């Protein structure tokens with residue numbers, strides 16, 4: 652077997668022209684074979700670099716576009732935030748103004764409370780003036796009288812105004828709590844007064860205003876001898892309604908030879924009223940009666956010369972002049 656070995660080197664002959672000398676290049680055979688591969692590799696590298704460059708360019712453009720869009724978005728956001736801040740500042744100024752108005756209303760309420768307290772007979776001692784209520788040092792905006800140059804709320808003043816408004820609101824809250832307590836106390840006083848009014852005889856026990864005999868010494872109509880008359884006699888036609896002069900409990904309702912049909916009503920605070928010579932009684936012992944309730948009718952039962960109501964007022968068991976307990980208007 653014969654092995655033919657290819658030569659290691661290859662000679663390339665270049666013939667430029669017929670009259671010029673021939674150029675010979677001897678190159679390694681392996682090198683000659685690798686040239687096409689190197690060329691292909693080079694081409695591939697070029698393609699790769701071109702691709703990378705093109706891609707980078709696109710990415711860069713995209714990023715720039717994205718950046719511009721974001722910048723525009725943030726500019727819009729900042730604009731919106733600034734608008735919101737301006738609106739909030741305006742709101743704070745408005746809130747401060749409203750707080751001032753509420754303070755004024757609170758002052759009016761407190762004045763009204765003082766007046767009411769005066770009406771219930773208990774005027775509180777003058778209290779220390781509240782510095783927040785002093786108009787000259789009033790820290791909040793008052794626009795009651797509007798005019799002059801406009802002074803917009805500066806950003807640096809906003810926290811101070813907010814803080815002042817907050818403090819004013821806190822102060823208002825504590826004042827309102829105090830007012831609520833005062834008004835609750837006053838309500839109790841009014842209820843007590845209403846009860847006192849209810850249990851105190853103040854009305855005429857009959858519609859008639861004909862007083863036939865007053866409280867005091869008089870000549871007795873039966874004996875002609877001077878004697879003490881312990882009540883008021885009011886002349887009225889038989890069966891005229893008799894009303895309880897105040898709310899209370901019927902202590903006794905019975906017949907007596909001298910007093911006839913008579914009713915004693917206990918009102919509390921040691922006060923009692925007594926109604927005598929009735930033709931008929933509408934209540935009995937133990938009944939609760941309201942002020943003005945019909946308890947019987949005018950008559951002439953017992954020691955009586957004609958139809959009339961003998962009316963007495965007793966304070967702690969002592970018979971007093973009923974006149975001061977009979978309000979002419981009722």
Ligand SMILES: [Zn+2]
Nearest residue numbers: 882883884961
């Ligand atoms: Zn009498």
